[in-house]
Amino acid sequence: MQDTAQELVDGAPPGAPGSVTDRTAPGPHGPVDVRVHVPEGAPVRALVWAHGGAFAHGDLDMPESDAVARALQRAGHLVVTVGYRLAGDGTRWPVPSDDVLAAWRWGRELAAAAGVDAARTFLGGASAGGNLAAGAVLRLLRAGQEPPAGVVLAYPTLHAVPPAASPAAVRALATLPAGEQxxxxxxxxxxxxxxVGGDPDGAPAAVTPGTAPLEGFPPALVLISEVDGLRGSAEEFAARLVAAGTAVTCVLEPGTRHGHLNRPEEPGSGASLRRIDAWLRVAPDLTGPA
Known part of the structure; x- marks a missing residue:
């Protein structure tokens, strides 16, 4: 495992304690931008993390990527954030998904080279990044390959046709000011x-994980923004994971709007980061798929 890890990451160490380093991971469409956040002490857990942005926006510098990673780095986690290619200008499925999957494989081996056990190496993302993370897991399972030890999904979009909103979600959305998304x-x-570059009906399962078979999916933390039109997507997915035998921790963050990790000045962002930190610490002890 150590030799494989060193070969994949070109023999380079993860980085100095406390460092933040821009690197690239090899991918099928060319190098994938990644940013490696190394904690001060020897890392015990690692997370590969994908930002959101409706598949077409966002970067490694946005708070949902950089601020999230720095907070988890301070908490002692090794974090690799993914600058996947954005949809648009000829870039469509499966390119963003391929980039996240390539970054996951690279980050997993980097974590192994840093001494992090596979049972403590996780994948996650926010909004569209949550979709890409869940889709990457489904692709790994379909290929008969080992999935991450667990998955963190923050207010993910998982359906091209959103499930019907619950009465509570409808009431929450009614509080949004005019003009809010x-x-x-x-x-x-x-x-x-x-x-996908066209009609999403009939798209591969990894495009719409909320409609795919979920048997074998690893333990998951699903964070939900309270005031969010995509809330039903996350809630239904969490319920389907439970039905599939996956250990799921599903938390609705009170008073938050969609994308709250991208607004670190809001209390809900800090609360969710503390939840992610706590879940990463206990996830290896959770019961996996039935």
Whole structure:
């Protein structure tokens, strides 16, 4: 395992304690931008993390990527953030998914080279990044390959056609000021059409993980924004994971809007980061798929 890890990461060490380093991971469409956040002490856990942005926006510098990683780095975790290629200008499925999958494999081996056990190496993402993370897990399972030890999904979008909102979600959305993004069904479908480059109906299972078989999915933390038109997608996915025998921790963050990890000044962002930190510490002890 050590030799494989060193070969994949070109023999380079993860980085000095406390460092943040921009690197690249090899991928099928060319190098994938990654940023490695090394904690001060010897890392025990590692997380490969993908930002959101409706598949077409976002970067390694946005708070949902950089601020999240730095907070978890301070908590003692090794974090690799992924600058996947964005949909648009000829870039469509499966390119963003391929990039996240390539970064996961690279980050897993980097973590192994740093002494982190595979049972403590995780994958996750926010919003569209949550979709890409869940889709990468499904692709690994379909290929008969080992999935991450666990998955962190923050307010993910997992359906091209959002499930019906619960009465509580409808009441919460009614509190949004005029002009705020509500992620209603037409906007969600347009987002997926931009991702796949056409009609999302009949797209591969990894494009819409919320409609895919979930047997074998690893333990998951699902964080939900309270005031979010995509809330039903996350809630239904969590329920389907439970039905599939996966150990799921599903938490609704009170008072938050979609994308709250991208607003570190809001209390809900800090609360969710503390939940992620706590879950990463206990996840290896959770009961896996039935």
């Amino acid at each position: 509500r992620w209603e069904a037409p906007a969600v479908r347009e987002m997926y059409a931009g991702y």
